[in-house]
Amino acid sequence: MVSELARRVGFAVVAIPLALVITWNGGWLLALLLAGAGALGCAELFGLAERGGSRPARRLGIGTAAAVPPITWLAVSQPSVGTLVAEAGHYAVALWLVLLLGWALTARAPSGRPLEAVSVTLLGVLYTGGLPAFAILIRHGDLPVRNWAGAWLVFFPLVVTWVCDTAAMFGGRTFGGPKLAPTVSPGKTRSGTIVGVVGALAVAPLFSEWIFPQVGIKLALWQAVAVAAVLSVVGQVGDLAESLFKREAGVKDSSRLIPGHGGVLDRLDSLYFVVPVTAAMYRYFGVIQ
DSSP states (O other): OHHHHHHHHHHHHHHHHHHHHHHHHOHHHHHHHHHHHHHHHHHHHHHHHHHTTOOOOHHHHHHHHHHHHHHHHHHHHOHHHHHHHHHHHHHHHHHHHHHHHHHHHHHOOGGGOHHHHHHHHHHHHIIIIITTTHHHHHHHSSOOSSOHHHHHHHHHHHHHHHHHHHHHHHHHHHHOOSEEETTTEEEEEHHHHHHHHHHHHHHHHIIIIIIHHHTTOOOOHHHHHHHHHHHHHHHHHHHHHHHHHHHHHTOSSSOSSBTTTBOHHHHHHHHHHHHHHHHHHHHHTTSOO
């Protein structure tokens, strides 16, 4: 447990300041970071699928996953691009799907499990490219680059998730008890889940009472608590979903990209669910447009 905590702290010492600077800047820097994460995460997901015999469209899937965040940034920052995406985006998606199906027809025989290949390719794009792109909508709903309000709007769900994850780890080790989902993630306990939710709720007053007012964000305490409560559950479900894929593939980590931490999927598993849910709740509460 000590070594695991040390790895978490070591990673956080480097990752948190870097992520905060990139998020504060926003714009192309944030879009390119998400594009890189999308490409790497998609490659890892395809790697898991390939262990079971599936052969997705690697180049098309990884390239599209990487393209989604920059396109999202252009749509948000350039009114003409935003109008084009709103008017013709569904055509572009349809044509992309036609391209994917055409690829399957020419590259996969019936014995090559084409339906599975197409499904995994589509999942990879949406899961690793589309879901994280909602961070751009949170960061730049109505806010310019180099802006602290936008940075803290993004960091609120990130901090909630990190605290929930760490509290759940300590709670599970301390209290033990029945497993949460033994066939998917044997190390997670119900007690850890409860402690994780409590830890996430403790973050809400910190942001709603001290940080958000300093940068002009209006989010009432009850709203911040509601967001934290939902994210504490959603994030743990996202963690389990990625664990499910790894259990099917028979591996502990999605890759060895980050020493001691696994791969991009392992680091972003909860955030894949947390980021779009946060965007939806912010919009509902009128924080972003």
